[in-house]
Amino acid sequence: MTRTAGANLGRLLERCPTRSMQRRLVRCVPQLDFNKNDPPTFLYTAGRPNRCNPRGVSCLYFSETEATADLEYRQHWRGTLAEHQPKLTFFARVKLSRIIDLKDREVMRLLGISQDDFEANWRFALGPTILQRVGEAIDSQQEISALRFPSAAARQQHKAGWNVARGTTAAIVLPRRVLRTRN
Amino acid sequence: MLTGLQEIKEPPSWIPEDFSPEVVPAKRIRRLSKLSPITVVRVHGLRSVLDNEAFLTQLAMRLRATPRPAKVVFVLGARSSAGDPQSLKRVLAFFDRASDVEFVRGVNEVEFALSEALAKIWADPTADQEEIIGSDPLGGLKSVIGATKDLRSSSGRLSAERIADAFGLTSSALAVAIGSTRQALHKTPDSETIQRKLFPFERIARLRAVLPPEDFRAWLNMSNGLLDGHSPIQIIKRGEAAVVANLAEDMLTGSPT
Numbered sequence: 001m002t003r004t005a006g007a008n009l010g011r012l013l014e015r016c017p018t019r020s021m022q023r024r025l026v027r028c029v030p031q032l033d034f035n036k037n038d039p040p041t042f043l044y045t046a047g048r049p050n051r052c053n054p055r056g057v058s059c060l061y062f063s064e065t066e067a068t069a070d071l072e073y074r075q076h077w078r079g080t081l082a083e084h085q086p087k088l089t090f091f092a093r094v095k096l097s098r099i100i101d102l103k104d105r106e107v108m109r110l111l112g113i114s115q116d117d118f119e120a121n122w123r124f125a126l127g128p129t130i131l132q133r134v135g136e137a138i139d140s141q142q143e144i145s146a147l148r149f150p151s152a153a154a155r156q157q158h159k160a161g162w163n164v165a166r167g168t169t170a171a172i173v174l175p176r177r178v179l180r181t182r183n
Numbered sequence: 184m185l186t187g188l189q190e191i192k193e194p195p196s197w198i199p200e201d202f203s204p205e206v207v208p209a210k211r212i213r214r215l216s217k218l219s220p221i222t223v224v225r226v227h228g229l230r231s232v233l234d235n236e237a238f239l240t241q242l243a244m245r246l247r248a249t250p251r252p253a254k255v256v257f258v259l260g261a262r263s264s265a266g267d268p269q270s271l272k273r274v275l276a277f278f279d280r281a282s283d284v285e286f287v288r289g290v291n292e293v294e295f296a297l298s299e300a301l302a303k304i305w306a307d308p309t310a311d312q313e314e315i316i317g318s319d320p321l322g323g324l325k326s327v328i329g330a331t332k333d334l335r336s337s338s339g340r341l342s343a344e345r346i347a348d349a350f351g352l353t354s355s356a357l358a359v360a361i362g363s364t365r366q367a368l369h370k371t372p373d374s375e376t377i378q379r380k381l382f383p384f385e386r387i388a389r390l391r392a393v394l395p396p397e398d399f400r401a402w403l404n405m406s407n408g409l410l411d412g413h414s415p416i417q418i419i420k421r422g423e424a425a426v427v428a429n430l431a432e433d434m435l436t437g438s439p440t
Contacts (some may be wrong), residue, residue, distance in 0.1 A: 008193075025241075029437030032326045032395045042320035042436050047220050047250060048429045051440055056220070056250035058225055061439045072439040075409070080402050082393045087437075121411050127301075137205065140215050151439060163439045 009137035016107055018144055019100040025062035025164055027090045028073035043090065052135035052147050052165040054128040059135060060166045062092060068151050068161030076154040080180060099146040100138065119152045137164055187225035195319060198288035199297060212241045217249040221300050223256050226264030229270040233392055243277040254300040261289030314437050321389060321435055330392035331385050338375040341381040344372040349388055351400055360422055386428035389435060409440065
């Protein structure tokens, strides 16, 4: 992490260019009795760390397309029988007025994020990574509601794919009417 | 995170560079939903803090909303009075988690105080478990509960013996992985004192809701790109079962990584 990135992420976020997002997001999960769980609270990280949230910060991850969601799913289950078994696909329709898009190189430069940060293994990091700190800073304010970042699973397959991480500070209850499951 | 009653524009030189804190002015504290794991509060002395009850109240409310483990470190001026117990107690009275609040006098002590706070956070044995036990997203699913039923003894508690068997581990290897001894596990395999340490194993074994037992064992021993090429069992054996448990939950909930 660079000194710039760590110094004042909250303030840097205020200066960061943002954009809106209105689209359908996708997530694939194994076919368990999840569809009986309504609302699907298990979709939240529930305090588990992930690429864009440190431990203790709850977050909601989706992929932008079914193809990317499928690559994310397969990455987890590669080499097991489950890789090719039926799965559930969740769709969420979102309308977000301000998101940070890490496709924007100016945003990356401002936040001190490099391309390597998107693929680095965060599971063994001794402290929060720069992406986790950005996610934490987003979770700590109420103006920006999500972070768009490249999918490492897609990149490993030499494909382009994007994921979206949403913080929990803003109201992000998933109303039943905008969430559908599909086999 | 670094805050204080006086304006702070940049992290001062006495903050170790590794910490790179975000500077948050006192007036912005109320806009935060919670604090960082370590929050440094720069103040001249105890009297100046006690004169700003609104600030203390906001800080205490945000600490209450912050998941454990988290620490607030007050950095007092070097020339401030040593701090009589009554004044310290008055500051601590604002916090319902007084044990998470520390005081240091003078910036020379800051580096050590931050290292100590960080070490306490890392060493907190409840760190991984509290958040999971508090909001276990998979704990209510019948298929998941059924997949780990056999890991519990007739007492209803997790059994080290059954877990070792399910994971293909020897008692000695499991003992090392959870910081116990083979003799202790043999004597009381479902001891109350080891339940917390065995819980990550139950979270991992939930994968059997999707994978047949033999496939689960194979997965445990397969090189895994998400674990830097190590196999899950290698990570478990070196005492990091919680890392594998988090991965298993990401798999079951389809969380993109």
